[in-house]
């Protein structure tokens with residue numbers, strides 16, 4: 001296994017090269033994200049904020065997405081966060097992004113994670129366990145909204 005140059009950053013198992021979040025229990029951000037989705041089956045409150053769970057994760061890990069897809073997601077996220085539209089109204093659009101339709105994903109050889117340090121990551125939602133996860137997802141989304149509006 002090669003660990004030279006920027007490749008070594010991608011192989012680290014302690015923190016995420018894209019969102020800067022720590023890996024907990026040996027799980028990557030993607031794996032912690034999948035745990036959150038699994039919790040939704042037993043947690044109606046968490047299921048109710050599914051839009052924020054998915055879009056927060058994608059906004060902090062958008063390297064695989066095209067610029068157009070990221071822009072669309074940012075706009076949808078900001079509109080829901082501000083209360084301009086409901087989650088139900090925007091659901092169809094984000095479902096397209098998350099389902100990985102060919103147009104929203106970059107070719108694998110064009111994926112270049114750009115590190116960005118966030119005040120809150122999927123690790124902060126996962127770390128404390130399932131209880132209260134929905135509230136932490138809301139805080140996570142708010143923290144991303146605050147960061148994005150500064151740019």
Ligand SMILES: [Zn+2]
Pocket residue numbers: 016017018019020021029060061121
């Ligand atoms: Zn990450």
